[in-house]
Amino acid sequence: MQQDLSKISTRAPKDMEKTETKEKLVSILEELDELQNLLFAEGKHSLLVVIQGMDASGKDGAIKNVFGTLNPQGVSVTSFKTPTPEEIGHDFLWRIHKHAPLKGTIQVFNRSHYEDVLITRVHKWIDDETAFKRMKAINNFEKLLLQHNQTHVLKFYLHVSKEEQEERLNERISDVTKQWKYNENDFKEAKLWDDYMKAYEDCFEQCNEVPWTIVPADQNWFKEYTIASAVRDTLKDLNMKYPGMKKE
Numbered sequence: 001m002q003q004d005l006s007k008i009s010t011r012a013p014k015d016m017e018k019t020e021t022k023e024k025l026v027s028i029l030e031e032l033d034e035l036q037n038l039l040f041a042e043g044k045h046s047l048l049v050v051i052q053g054m055d056a057s058g059k060d061g062a063i064k065n066v067f068g069t070l071n072p073q074g075v076s077v078t079s080f081k082t083p084t085p086e087e088i089g090h091d092f093l094w095r096i097h098k099h100a101p102l103k104g105t106i107q108v109f110n111r112s113h114y115e116d117v118l119i120t121r122v123h124k125w126i127d128d129e130t131a132f133k134r135m136k137a138i139n140n141f142e143k144l145l146l147q148h149n150q151t152h153v154l155k156f157y158l159h160v161s162k163e164e165q166e167e168r169l170n171e172r173i174s175d176v177t178k179q180w181k182y183n184e185n186d187f188k189e190a191k192l193w194d195d196y197m198k199a200y201e202d203c204f205e206q207c208n209e210v211p212w213t214i215v216p217a218d219q220n221w222f223k224e225y226t227i228a229s230a231v232r233d234t235l236k237d238l239n240m241k242y243p244g245m246k247k248e
Contacts, residue, residue: 021221032069038071039240045240049109053217057165080112092116154213156226
């Protein structure tokens, strides 16, 4: 089913109250701490969390505030930038696959394999035919992770409004604590908003065997609550158990 991002709200539902939701988040993060320990101890499953979104949609903050309190021995974060010459010399999933999570661990992708059908398509570095072939390969890749390594994939698109993005990008100029994030190219990419929305909508339609969660991201407290809740629910549904004592 084709998603129309222009018709999906970027803000929390009106019945969600900020203070109450933030209190619930604290409780969820406590649950996640125990579930991560159980995931590591059992060693049968792994979790891959894909976080996508436009510049200034809050990817870094979501990762810090949802996963930052967990045991760092069991969580890895990989950010995918412009491919190096070595990466370009391989198939587009080569650089991705080597960061797939080890059993018992959580791997977070800050941007991901979807960049190879998003920015590459928006800038016409690949044609539509190549993009759709890659989408089929992505479906097979995500299926392979589950079938062959019990890696459960969660995919989040942080849905920020154009107005909120512009405000956050301008803060990177005016706020001295955020100036280190400033990148002139982010403003150029923002001008391609409509092209990116179309590319994302095609991803949601073509790569939905592992479903996407479209996260309203104008309010950080709701964004973090949504992601943490989904991660918690996924781990709970695995019905994991602590292994007994090892026999000599």
